[in-house]
Amino acid sequence: MHQPPYEDASTGTFLLPWVYLHATKDYYDMAALLERHPRMKANFNLTPCLLEQLQQYQNGTVKDQTLELLMRDAERMSEKEKASVLRLCFFGCPETLINRFPRYKQLYDFFRAQGSIQDALDSLEIEHFRDLSCLFLLAWCGQTLQKDPAIKEITSKRKRFNEDDKRVLLEKGKELIRGIVPLYKKLHLAKKIEVSTSPFYHPLLPLLYSNSQAIEANPYCQLPSARFSAPEEVERQITIGLSYFEKIFGFRPEGMWPPEGAVSQAVIEILKNRVHWIATDEEILRKSLGGEISKEERFMPFRHNGLVLFFRDRVLSDFIGFVYSRWPNEKSVEHFILQAKARADEARDESALLLIAMDGENAWEYYPDGGFPFLDALYTAIENADFLEPVTLSEYLQRFAVTEELEHVATGSWINGNLDTWIGDPVKNKAWEYLAHAYQVVRDVAHVECGIHGHDEQAGTYKPCYLLRAEASDWFWWFGKGHASQYKKEFDYLFRQNLKAVYQKASLPPPQYLDRPLEGNGIEAVGSRPTAYISPEITGRRDSFYKWTGAGKCEFQHGSVHRLEPILACVHYGFDRENIYIRADGFRALSEFLNGDSWFKVVFIKPIEKTFRIASCGDSCVVQDNKGQAVSTAQAKVFDVLEMKIPFTEIDINLKEQHRFTVEFYIVLGKGALELERFPWDSVISFEAVTRDFDLENWFV
Numbered sequence: 001m002h003q004p005p006y007e008d009a010s011t012g013t014f015l016l017p018w019v020y021l022h023a024t025k026d027y028y029d030m031a032a033l034l035e036r037h038p039r040m041k042a043n044f045n046l047t048p049c050l051l052e053q054l055q056q057y058q059n060g061t062v063k064d065q066t067l068e069l070l071m072r073d074a075e076r077m078s079e080k081e082k083a084s085v086l087r088l089c090f091f092g093c094p095e096t097l098i099n100r101f102p103r104y105k106q107l108y109d110f111f112r113a114q115g116s117i118q119d120a121l122d123s124l125e126i127e128h129f130r131d132l133s134c135l136f137l138l139a140w141c142g143q144t145l146q147k148d149p150a151i152k153e154i155t156s157k158r159k160r161f162n163e164d165d166k167r168v169l170l171e172k173g174k175e176l177i178r179g180i181v182p183l184y185k186k187l188h189l190a191k192k193i194e195v196s197t198s199p200f201y202h203p204l205l206p207l208l209y210s211n212s213q214a215i216e217a218n219p220y221c222q223l224p225s226a227r228f229s230a231p232e233e234v235e236r237q238i239t240i241g242l243s244y245f246e247k248i249f250g251f252r253p254e255g256m257w258p259p260e261g262a263v264s265q266a267v268i269e270i271l272k273n274r275v276h277w278i279a280t281d282e283e284i285l286r287k288s289l290g291g292e293i294s295k296e297e298r299f300m301p302f303r304h305n306g307l308v309l310f311f312r313d314r315v316l317s318d319f320i321g322f323v324y325s326r327w328p329n330e331k332s333v334e335h336f337i338l339q340a341k342a343r344a345d346e347a348r349d350e351s352a353l354l355l356i357a358m359d360g361e362n363a364w365e366y367y368p369d370g371g372f373p374f375l376d377a378l379y380t381a382i383e384n385a386d387f388l389e390p391v392t393l394s395e396y397l398q399r400f401a402v403t404e405e406l407e408h409v410a411t412g413s414w415i416n417g418n419l420d421t422w423i424g425d426p427v428k429n430k431a432w433e434y435l436a437h438a439y440q441v442v443r444d445v446a447h448v449e450c451g452i453h454g455h456d457e458q459a460g461t462y463k464p465c466y467l468l469r470a471e472a473s474d475w476f477w478w479f480g481k482g483h484a485s486q487y488k489k490e491f492d493y494l495f496r497q498n499l500k501a502v503y504q505k506a507s508l509p510p511p512q513y514l515d516r517p518l519e520g521n522g523i524e525a526v527g528s529r530p531t532a533y534i535s536p537e538i539t540g541r542r543d544s545f546y547k548w549t550g551a552g553k554c555e556f557q558h559g560s561v562h563r564l565e566p567i568l569a570c571v572h573y574g575f576d577r578e579n580i581y582i583r584a585d586g587f588r589a590l591s592e593f594l595n596g597d598s599w600f601k602v603v604f605i606k607p608i609e610k611t612f613r614i615a616s617c618g619d620s621c622v623v624q625d626n627k628g629q630a631v632s633t634a635q636a637k638v639f640d641v642l643e644m645k646i647p648f649t650e651i652d653i654n655l656k657e658q659h660r661f662t663v664e665f666y667i668v669l670g671k672g673a674l675e676l677e678r679f680p681w682d683s684v685i686s687f688e689a690v691t692r693d694f695d696l697e698n699w700f701v
Contacts, residue, residue, distance in 0.1 A: 001027060001360040002047040002202055002259075004474035008494065009466050009501035010675050015490050017066035019053040021140040024173040025370055026361045027054070028180050029142035031187055033375055039383040041390040042193050044184060044360065045257040048200040048244040049472070051181070055248070058178050070137065071170060073163055074130040080557075082129055083117050089132045091486055094365045096325075097139040103159040104135040127160060134161035137169040143372050148172055185249055194392035196255040196275075197245040199237035203471040204422050206264040206411055209234050211432055213264050216411035217418035224429035226436040233439070234270055237468060242274060254394045255279070257357070259473050260422070261312075261414030268409045272307040277393055279310040279357055283417030287410035299343070299352035301396075302406045309406065310393055312357035312414070316340070321358045325366040329374045333381045344387040351400040354388075422473060425480030427519050431495065434514065435470055438502045442467055445506040466501035479518060492517050493681075512605050515666065517683065527554030527571075529687050533694055534574040536581055538645050540591075540637030548572050548583060554685050567593055567669055568679045575648075575663075577691045578655065584642040584667060584679075594621075594638045598671045602644065605684060606664040608652045614642070648691070659692040 003022065006014045034042055056062045069084055077085070090111050098104045107128060114120040138155060145151050151172055154165045187193040199205065206213040210229040214221040238256075246252050254276045258267065261280040271278055285302070286293050301310045316339055324332035343354055364371030382388050391399075415421045422428060475495040478488050485491075496518070500510040532550030551574035556566055567590075572583040582602060586593065594600055600614040613624045614636050623634040623644070636644040648655060651663075664686045667679045 001030075001044060001050055002198070003050050003053065003361075004472050004491075004494075005049055005201060005469045005498075006053070006494065009469070009497040012063060014053075014062055014064040014066075015494060016487060017064055019050065020057055020062075020064060020067065020173065020177075022361045023054060023057065023177045023180060024137075024145055025140045025142040026364055028176050028183060029144050029370075029372065030360065030375075031180075031183050031193065032144055033372060034193060034379070035183075035187060036376075037379040037383060039390065040379045041191075041392050041395075043196060043255075043392055044193055045196045045198060046184070046245075047198045047202050047259075048241040048248075049202055051248050052244065054177060054180060057174060060174070067170060070133040071166055074126050074133070077129060079121060082121055082124075085129050085132055086111065086117055086120055089136045093136055093139050096366055096368055097370070100139060100369070101135050101155075101158075103131060104139065107132060107135075130163070130166075131159050131161055134165050134169065137166065137173070141169075141173075142370060145172060145176055181248060188249070188251075191392070191395065194254070194394050195249065196253045196257060196393075197241055198257050198259050199234070200241035200244060201237060201468045201472040202259040202474065203233070203237050203468075204260060204262050204413075204419065204473045204476065205234050205237075205258055205267045205270075206262050207419060207423055207432075208237070208471055209264065209266050209270075211423060213266070213411050214419045214423045216264060217413075218420055218424075221418070221420060221424045222429065224423070224432040224436070226433040228432055228436040228439065230439055231266070231270070233468075233471060234267065237471065238270065238274055240465075240468070261357075262412070262419060262473075263309075263409055264411035265409050268304055268307060268309075272305050275307070277301075277308040277310060277397065279312060279355065279393070281412075281414035281417065282311045282314050283414075284410055284412050285309075285311040285406075287412060287417055288406050288408060295346050296349075297404075299347045299349070299354065300404060301353065301402050302404045303402050304406045304409055308397060308402050309409070310353070310355050312355045313343070314414075316354070317356050317358045320356065321363045324374065325363065325371070329368075329377050332374060333377045336378060337381050337385060340385070341387060353391075353396060355393075421482060422476035425482065427480035428476050430518055431476060431479050434496075434499055434511075434518075437511070438467060438470065438499045441503060441506055441508060445508070466498040466505065470495055470498040470502070488519070489517070492519060512609050515603075515605065515684065527685060528552050530574040530689075532574075533576045534581055535576045535579075536583075536643065538635045538637050538643045540639040540641060540643050542640045548574070550574060551581070551583070552685075552687050554680065556679070567677050568667065571667060571679060571685060573663075573665075573685060573687065575689045575691070578648060580646050580648060580651070580663065580689065582642075582644045582646070582665075582667075586641070589640050590642050591639050593669065594642070596671075598669070600638075600642060601668040601670070602646075602665055603668060604651055604663070604665045606662050606686075607658075610651055612644075612646060612650075614638070614644070648689075653691075655691055660688065660690050663687055663689050 003019045006016045006019065008015055031044070034040055066088060069081060072081065090108055098108050111120050114123065134154065141151060150168050154161065154168060184193065184195055188195045209231050211223060212227060214223060242252065256271065256275045256278050258271070258278055258280060261284070263278070263280050263284060282293070282298070285297070289297065301308050316336065319336065340354060344352070367374050382390060412418050413421070423432060475491055477483060478485055478491045496514045500514050503510040530550060530552040534548060534550045536547035551572040553570055553572050555570040556568060567586055569585045569587045574581050584590065594614070602612045604610045611626050612631060612634060614621045615624070621636040621638060623631045623636050625631050631650060633650060634644070634646045636642065653661065664684045666684045668675055669677045
């Protein structure tokens with residue numbers, strides 16, 4: 001069971017809701033289902049990062065932007081918020097879950113028949129958005145919640161839900177979350193299940209130890225230009241992970257699933273003193289044994305320097321994860337039992353172990369009814385098979401001695417026995433280079449708390465460590481080629497925000513490249529380019545429409561990060577032969593925002609990196625540079641809007657020599673020491689400035 005850290009380091013907001021949704025559909029019910037089968041046993045690996053987020057939902061300390069959107073009164077939703085609801089409910093919910101509800105399926109079919117989201121917005125009524133919010137939450141209710149009387153009553157309405165229904169669904173979900181850890185703890189102590197864990201933020205341990213270990217797994221892997229080598233980070237992720245697990249459960253785990261099943265000889269040397277066993281993929285065993293596995297070796301664990309290594313059956317594990325969801329349950333169960341019987345006949349030894357290891361949550365949403373009818377039937381078939389005996393891994397070690405030794409442990413993961421999924425691609429390598437630079441900052445500025453994860457004894461909580469968060473395997477999984485997701489943009493953004501927080505904790509300015517998405521050339525916000533020279537009088541008022549005619553314009557978009565209360569609505573930008581002009585429009589008069597300790601920054605990336613800060617405003621505003629010095633040649637005023645003039649000479653343009661150049665900038669709004677909003681949220685405004693004959697290039701009749 002694993003989810004990456006979804007908290008935006010700059011705002012504290014959870015950008016994606018998957019911890020909550022899998023908690024209401026999977027985490028509790030996976031254990032509850034097992035409890036109903038008296039002879040069935042299983043191992044559950046719960047990552048500390050997941051446990052930490054579950055605790056936050058349980059304690060009510062999470063600001064989840066998705067849940068806030070769904071809870072918003074449909075009557076008060078803006079058009080952009082309604083569009084976000086459509087994207088979430090129709091792209092963020094598998095058809096297998098949608099199809100459980102006739103009304104949901106009806107709305108989904110209607111949506112698919114429309115030409116675009118805008119066409120759907122033009123055709124749907126307020127009640128449809130209220131229904132969608134409820135149906136989405138109902139679709140992510142697992143068996144336990146489905147049986148709750150209050151949930152059953154809401155489900156029976158079928159449509160025309162009300163705002164109270166949404167609130168009941170949310171509260172019932174949080175109530176269920178509070179029971180997850182107690183249920184797992186109870187079943188573990190009863191020896192019905194075994195609970196193990198992973199390093200805190202689920203990092204790729206071999207690559208964290210040294211990204212050159214990718215060559216050990218695949219000699220042809222293209223390494224990043226910056227070498228990353230941090231054995232102490234491996235130690236830290238493991239140590240803090242085990243400590244946090246013990247804090248939550250009250251006992252130390254016996255075993256561990258290394259993230260992505262990724263191991264190496266160097267990593268094993270660290271793990272051997274921390275846990276008694278680890279589990280990984282059979283391809284690691286094959287490579288460790290020189291390329292071949294005998295029938296006997298296929299079903300046995302091995303030791304290496306005192307640490308026991310278990311190896312999963314890849315074929316049967318992947319059938320459950322990726323194949324059986326498309327089959328009728330009876331056929332899937334029959335196939336599994338036949339395959340298991342063939343393996344039992346091949347092994348002919350009571351100590352022979354068949355290890356099924358797989359993702360604990362993501363597969364089930366593609367099964368009918370969340371996968372529970374399949375699991376129910378599978379558990380029954382396993383209990384009834386006289387050649388199978390369910391066992392936890394620690395229980396196995398109590399009953400059978402592991403005597404076979406591995407001389408060497410090969411480097412690799414559960415995917416193809418190598419590490420190529422997380423390194424080698426140009427985008428993935430760029431991310432490793434960014435991480436390597438941030439790690440160096442932490443080492444060089446050791447006298448400050450550079451986002452170091454530590455335990456606050458007084459508060460009884462853990463301080464977030466942004467460097468550790470940036471080391472999570474999930475970011476690298478999605479970067480570059482190989483995996484597709486509509487949420488790639490969020491993963492890119494979260495990774496960069498964690499790295500920016502590392503620099504900020506060290507009281508250093510984050511590199512400007514962290515303001516640009518890693519992938520592709522998509523750094524420009526959607527907007528128009530300037531078409532004519534402008535020389536507007538700086539008044540801060542909407543006193544003339546024509547003075548900004550010819551300017552470029554970038555309008556607010558939620559993108560994949562949805563903000564319920566945005567401040568800026570659009571930005572106009574243009575130039576004449578000597579100055580650049582910027583106008584920012586708010587959803588309300590910006591004079592309401594820019595007062596007290598609020599501030600406004602224009603951050604240039606090109607032609608040079610330079611920031612202009614506007615703080616105190618009255619009839620005119622004081623414009624300051626990076627060092628806090630007043631920029632007397634710049635001008636700004638704020639009333640209805642913010643208008644600003646900056647001479648090209650202030651951004652190092654020699655007007656005698658430079659007549660055409662690229663300008664890139666973005667805007668940041670804040671209050672005190674806090675950043676409240678960035679525009680555009682994850683990219684930059686970019687245009688070409690031309691200081692000679694621009695009017696001739698763009699003439700019209």
